[in-house]
Amino acid sequence: MQLETKNLYLHPLDAGDAPALFYYRSDRSVYRFHNWKPTTVNDAVRFIEKSAFGETLRQGHWNQLGIFLKESGELIGDLGIHPFEEKQTEIGFTISPLFQQKGYGVEAVKRVMQYLFRENNFYRIIARTHPENQGSMSLLKKLGFRQEGHFTKSSYIDGVWQDDLLFAILDSEFKES
Numbered sequence: 001m002q003l004e005t006k007n008l009y010l011h012p013l014d015a016g017d018a019p020a021l022f023y024y025r026s027d028r029s030v031y032r033f034h035n036w037k038p039t040t041v042n043d044a045v046r047f048i049e050k051s052a053f054g055e056t057l058r059q060g061h062w063n064q065l066g067i068f069l070k071e072s073g074e075l076i077g078d079l080g081i082h083p084f085e086e087k088q089t090e091i092g093f094t095i096s097p098l099f100q101q102k103g104y105g106v107e108a109v110k111r112v113m114q115y116l117f118r119e120n121n122f123y124r125i126i127a128r129t130h131p132e133n134q135g136s137m138s139l140l141k142k143l144g145f146r147q148e149g150h151f152t153k154s155s156y157i158d159g160v161w162q163d164d165l166l167f168a169i170l171d172s173e174f175k176e177s
Contacts, residue, residue: 001055003065005111008104010079012052013066018044020075021066024096033130034094035157051080057120059083067095067108079108081116087123089116093136105139110176113143117171126168130155140167144175 003010013021022044024030031037038044051064060083067077077095084090091112095105116122127145129136137147149166156162 001053001065003111003115004070005107007070008108008111009068009070010065010108010111011068012054013048013064013075013078014052015045015048017066017075018042018048021048021078024077024098025094027097029097030094032158033133033136035155037158057081057083057089062092065112067093067104069104076104077108079112081112083122087121088126089122089124090126090128091116092127093139100135105135106142109139110143113169113174114176117174122171124168124170126166128155128164128166130157131163131165137165137167143169144173145169 001011018041022038022041025044026038036047038047048064051062053063057063062080062082064078064080066075067079068075076099077093079091079093082090091109093105093109113125116125127140129140131150145167146169147165148168151164151166153161154164
């Protein structure tokens with residue numbers, strides 16, 4: 001499976017991507033918002049193996065795609081898809097700090113939304129984020145997601161219970177242009 005945008009390729013990660021994945025996912029500015037923090041490259045390899053998928057999405061599992069620059073082939077982020085109910089899925093995304101604020105996150109998430117809504121007939125997509133993660137909230141709002149909930153101390157991140165915001169969008173609300 002491979003998705004393409006103007007500047008990016010999105011496709012499943014493989015073990016060769018582990019060093020780059022480890023590099024940005026072990027950055028404090030990144031893992032402070034996630035419940036997974038790799039401590040070694042082998043942690044990244046196990047993450048890739050656990051979340052790998054082929055041509056179809058695995059229901060009830062995180063299916064992880066790498067976000068690669070077309071121009072260089074460099075891994076600049078990753079995006080997970082977690083189908084959890086009939087026609088509903090959760091997404092989560094991480095962009096390396098070196099490539100944030102360049103529009104790549106919006107470009108990648110929008111293409112995945114097209115894939116989920118148009119090519120897989122999903123009805124609803126949700127995304128969760130930390131209340132201090134302004135970049136993720138901004139990206140989600142830019143793509144038409146609305147905040148549906150604020151869960152108090154619902155995520156255990158780096159040894160601390162933290163709040164979680166829930167955003168969602170329906171197929172009928174998605175604007176492709």
